[in-house]
Amino acid sequence: GGRGGGRGGMGGGGGGSRGVELTGSIYTSVTMGSPTAYWSHRYALGYDEGGADASALRLGAELGKRNVQGSADLARSYARQCSLLKCHAYSALAASFALSCQEASAKSDRAFFTTLTAVGYLVQFESLLTTRGDEWAMVGDLAVVERILRQVTLTITPPEDDQENSTGEQPAVTVKGTRLRPVLSFALAELGLKDSTHAARLGLPLGTAVRVHCVLATQGISEEQTLANFFNTNTAEQERINNRAVEQLGAFHDRRLAHLSSLTSAATRQPDRSTPYPS
DSSP states (O other): EEEOOOOOOOOOOOOOOTTOOSSOOSEEEEOOOTTTTGGGGGGHOOOOOOOOHHHHHHHHHHHHTTHHHHHHHHHHHHHHHHHHHHHHHHHHHHHHHHHHHHHHHHTTTTHHHHHHTOOOEEEEEEEEESSSSHHHHHHHHHHHHHHTTTTTTEEEOOGGGGGOOOTTTOEEEEEOOSSSSEHHHHHHHGGGSSSSSHHHHHHOOOOOOEEEEEEEOOOOOSSHHHHHHHHHSSSSHHHHHHHHHHHHHHHHHHHHHHHHHHHHHHHHSOOOOOOOOOO
């Protein structure tokens, strides 16, 4: 799956331990602006305190008071926050998924694509934000991003459904579906696939719906985090986030291992009749 990281929430890289010879990448890494980058302009945008979850709580309180004007203002602010978070989240997911598929396609890695259809796609967000002040609210927004992406489905855009945009080019990624069940649909070329036959031979036929597994891990590393650790500022909440990440990764690993084991068993029961896709 894809992987994200960096202080703002996305980015990172891959590497290996000493003495281990690597012939390829360990995972796909995407570096981009944090989905919480709007915080640097939050006052101009009307976010004077807390992240999206805090805005949702304030909105709920105003609705409970039947404060129409206050509720309308908070609703607009909350909608803007969620829209910004979705834009960054979808961009990171789309870039990560496309790069992963391009690499797998270049290697004719059928196991990767069949795992996508059977298990899903793993995207991991890594944050180095601290648990004090504004940065803790940013961690909260990353948790919102995690919840958003867990609802996303990934598909391939059928060639006959491709629509040219104003530049005469086919859109690489299209957002479809509904607000609660969004779908990111990818052009075949964006995933490194030659055509629908090529995709089917690799194990990703048209119409396949790929589930997204999103995981958030966070650990502040600055002097501010040292103070946060000393005063136990939101450190218990940070631990809960990371414990949940470990559980989610473990569950994904178990499902993936079971799928790969089934592929191995099937391969030992019958001869390989696969033919390479012509260049």
